[in-house]
Amino acid sequence: MSRTRTMSAVNRLTLLGTACLALLLRPGTAPAQSIDYGASEALFGEPVTASATGKPQRVSDVPANMEIITADQIRRSGADNLPDILRFVPGLDVRRYGIAAADIGVRGYARPANPRLLVLVNGQQVYLDDYGRTQWYALPVELDEIRQIEVVKGPNTALFGFNAASGVINIVTWDPLRDRVNSVTARVGTQGYRELSAVGTAQVANWGGVRVSAGGFRARDFDPRGQSAADRASRQSPQRGSLAIDGRARVAPGVEVVLNASVVNLRASEQAATVYSSTDYYRTNAVRTALTADTRLGLLALNFYRNQSRFSYQGKSVSGDIQDTLYVAQASDTVKLGTSHTVRLGLEYRNSSATASRDFVGQVGYEVVSGSLMWDWQVTPTVSVTNAVRLDHFTLNQSGPLLAVSGFTAADYRNRAITEPSFNSGVVWHATNQDTLRLTAARGLQLPSLFDLGYQRASSVDVGSFKIPVYFLGSPKLRASAVSNLELGYDRALPSLNSSVRVSVFAQRTDDVITDPAGAVPAFDGRVARLVAANTGHSSAIGSEIGIRGQSPVGAEGSLRWNLSYAYISIADQLANTTYALQDFQHGTPTHVVVAGGGYSVGKLELDVQGRWQSRFRDYRASAAAITAASTVAASPVEIANYVQVDARAGYQVTEHLTLALSAQQFIAQRLVQSAGPPVERRLLLSATARF
Amino acid sequence: MAKDHRPIGRTASALGTAVAVAVFICASSAFAEPAPSMTGRDVQVVARALGFLQPPPSNDAWVAVVFAPGDTASRQDAERVAALFGTGLRAGHAVLSARSVSADALASAGNPAALIAAIGAPVGVVMAAARLGHIICITAALDQVEAGHCTMWVRSEPRVEIVINQAAARSCDLGFAAAFRMMVREL
Incomplete structure (x- = not known):
């Protein structure tokens, strides 16, 4: 009897579930799409995005400070890499440490292996969980397959979760279902640079498409003058190889399935998070499957992916390796309720674990379970209010024998949990047809990285004839760092100049700044020294950005475009128990940055130039000889004088399908000191691109 | 209470002028190509x-x-x-x-x-x-x-x-x- 009743209940539940699923997946009646970027952009005459709130929006409507770099801008930049494209975005700082090594900070707080920036490709995380950092040359994307790069300045954790503490950069590629992109680019240049990149798309009727991209380069790295002899010896020339496949199919009206995979191999000499120089090897791979459905209950999205990275570093003073595997499952539903309200519900599960032969003992990992809610209210035709909240629950795990000297026990790891809320709120007011005001407030979170939590490495220093043991220790007791941001933005269209002006003013405070083991103050107990990761205080920033961007009217014989911007930021650190480099945000951020550029197209010729001047800042460098008895770990400050970088490109469309371009990067000086790494050399690149 | 002391003749004259201007504008626009309701x-x-x-x-x-x-x-x-x-x-x-x-x-x-x-x-x-x-x-x-x-x-x-x-x-x-x-x- 009981069993019969149970079976009946199961059957009812199954029937109910099936009915619900059928209702959920019942589309309007015909092909639809989650976001058709191309059709939407053509309709509204401006880029569209879902990177601000998760809701599809016109960029002029987003309640965030967002810059979108289009495929045209990428092409006209002449750059062969993402950091040199992002360098000219107001509010972004790029530190270059080699020909295949650069770090990017949003509104200051740049540092080697910056963990405050969330970088995604089509919504899939591409930053590395070990340090929470991004190796820009290890991204599985070719420049020719990028539709747009979306840059969100300011915390956006309520939508994206941890690491979106100072900003988000989402790279959106062409949609193989709707966009047919076929190109081959060959590029040669100074520094022995040789690059080949290809993108091909195959489409089946109106229901399926596959894009395959592959690329790679070899080069001789910049002359490491100024580096120690030991560090010079450890540097090897960079090389990269990448293969990615992105398939999408419309399996039913309104229902699309995505399957993609990628693999990247990279060798690069770079400045590690610990500011030591080393040659690093990356082997990353990723697989992802996703489903989007345009249903009567809104835009339903399911997303699953796995990222794997094998990273090893070999320097004269440091070497090691880390293997990291990340699993992510995400589900969301974005639905418009009535005529004025849009709600997005999101659930996320993350599981990350890492092993290392020398840096961790055993395995270190974490799980995060998150729930988020976004509510967008169109209050009046000209005013909208958006609120988003998210709750993350983080649990830490560790296996393997801990170093006894660490003072931490297995229980410290096993019982460690962090539960933190984050939010984003914004009001957008289209005051007139020309004027838009934007007021936003946010609280974002930076999760301690696996390195911060689980690093356990024994080392030693020679003091005369003595050897002093030194232990670098992550701490399971770290708290998440919280970034609060308040911002007022104003956009003004200038139809008479076919231009727009953007002004923003912001104030930001970072609490519980995380100092990783390499930045901690050594604690001596007479026999050994310990450097333990800790939360070390807070840092505040105020800043503003003003810029104008415009172009000559469509239809003009020649097309002229221009941009000019100025960014100001002032940072004050209130930190204790930290030694150097990683936490010297106050001096490590250029206060003033001016970006100016222009371009002209006439007939088959395109000419573009972009220049950036930035004021001085302080970087740090540790070398093989820097470990001294006095400070155990020491890094030398390197004062980077103000400098100008100018990039230019001249492109000529030889035939309908073939374009030749000559570009020059950093061509003002033969060598320019931009960081504590080797001086950045002038680069000349000649490229031939066939599009068909 | 304030009173309007303008003579009726002047008011009529002003009205007449306004009507004439309006008629002229309408007549002019009748000869001009009207803009379509959509561009x-x-x-x-x-x-x-x-x-x-x-x-x-x-x-x-x-x-x-x-x-x-x-x-x-x-x-x-x-x-x-x-x-x-x-x-x-x-x-x-x-x-x-x-x-x-x-x-x-x-x-x-x-x-x-x-x-x-x-x-x-x-x-x-x-x-x-x-x-x-x-x-x-x-x-x-x-x-x-x-x-x-x-x-x-x-x-x-x-x-x-x-x-x-x-x-x-x-x-x-x-x-x-x-x-x-x-x-x-x-x-």
Whole structure:
């Protein structure tokens, strides 16, 4: 009897579930799409995005400070890499440490292996969980397959979760279902640079498409003058190889399935998070499957992916390796309720674990379970209010024998949990047809990285004839760092100049700044020294950005475009128990940055130039000889004088399908000191691109 | 209480002048080519917006630009708007053509994919036809959409604006892609 009743209940539940699923997946009646970027952009005459709130929006409507770099801008930049494209975005700082090594900070707080920036490709995380950092040359994307790069300045954790503490950069590629992109680019240049990149798309009727991209380069790295002899010896020339496949199919009206995979191999000499120089090897791979459905209950999205990275570093003073595997499952539903309200519900599960032969003992990992809610209210035709909240629950795990000297026990790891809320709120007011005001407030979170939590490495220093043991220790007791941001933005269209002006003013405070083991103050107990990761205080920033961007009217014989911007930021650190480099945000951020550029197209010729001047800042460098008895770990400050970088490109469309371009990067000086790494050399690149 | 001491003659004179100026302006504008109710960019926005209908227009779809019977200005406006479609405008995977149709000939006009109400067109008739054919009614007059007499209003300058009356859309049994609905204003 009981069993019969149970079976009946199961059957009812199954029937109910099936009915619900059928209702959920019942589309309007015909092909639809989650976001058709191309059709939407053509309709509204401006880029569209879902990177601000998760809701599809016109960029002029987003309640965030967002810059979108289009495929045209990428092409006209002449750059062969993402950091040199992002360098000219107001509010972004790029530190270059080699020909295949650069770090990017949003509104200051740049540092080697910056963990405050969330970088995604089509919504899939591409930053590395070990340090929470991004190796820009290890991204599985070719420049020719990028539709747009979306840059969100300011915390956006309520939508994206941890690491979106100072900003988000989402790279959106062409949609193989709707966009047919076929190109081959060959590029040669100074520094022995040789690059080949290809993108091909195959489409089946109106229901399926596959894009395959592959690329790679070899080069001789910049002359490491100024580096120690030991560090010079450890540097090897960079090389990269990448293969990615992105398939999408419309399996039913309104229902699309995505399957993609990628693999990247990279060798690069770079400045590690610990500011030591080393040659690093990356082997990353990723697989992802996703489903989007345009249903009567809104835009339903399911997303699953796995990222794997094998990273090893070999320097004269440091070497090691880390293997990291990340699993992510995400589900969301974005639905418009009535005529004025849009709600997005999101659930996320993350599981990350890492092993290392020398840096961790055993395995270190974490799980995060998150729930988020976004509510967008169109209050009046000209005013909208958006609120988003998210709750993350983080649990830490560790296996393997801990170093006894660490003072931490297995229980410290096993019982460690962090539960933190984050939010984003914004009001957008289209005051007139020309004027838009934007007021936003946010609280974002930076999760301690696996390195911060689980690093356990024994080392030693020679003091005369003595050897002093030194232990670098992550701490399971770290708290998440919280970034609060308040911002007022104003956009003004200038139809008479076919231009727009953007002004923003912001104030930001970072609490519980995380100092990783390499930045901690050594604690001596007479026999050994310990450097333990800790939360070390807070840092505040105020800043503003003003810029104008415009172009000559469509239809003009020649097309002229221009941009000019100025960014100001002032940072004050209130930190204790930290030694150097990683936490010297106050001096490590250029206060003033001016970006100016222009371009002209006439007939088959395109000419573009972009220049950036930035004021001085302080970087740090540790070398093989820097470990001294006095400070155990020491890094030398390197004062980077103000400098100008100018990039230019001249492109000529030889035939309908073939374009030749000559570009020059950093061509003002033969060598320019931009960081504590080797001086950045002038680069000349000649490229031939066939599009068909 | 203050009194107006202006002589009636002067008031009449002022009124007469005003009427004369108004008549002159009207007469001048009668000889000038009146601007169509939609611009080339407006109809491009219309066509692209139709691509987000569920289902979107099929390949051989066409748009009827409806005018008031016996109203020359209305007919001329419809012809001008229809001409803006040229040899066809892309709407999703379809290419839309257009032709002008008198409101009293709508029943025998075939099966247009959408109806655009020209200046002076009897929008009530247009909307009734839209309901009957389960197709969309489009207008350049926002008040008609606000009143629920038509389904969609578009404007391309200075910024693309699209307003959809949901009740009117429902009465025509119309649906739009969810993402599109989130990027336009609904009433």
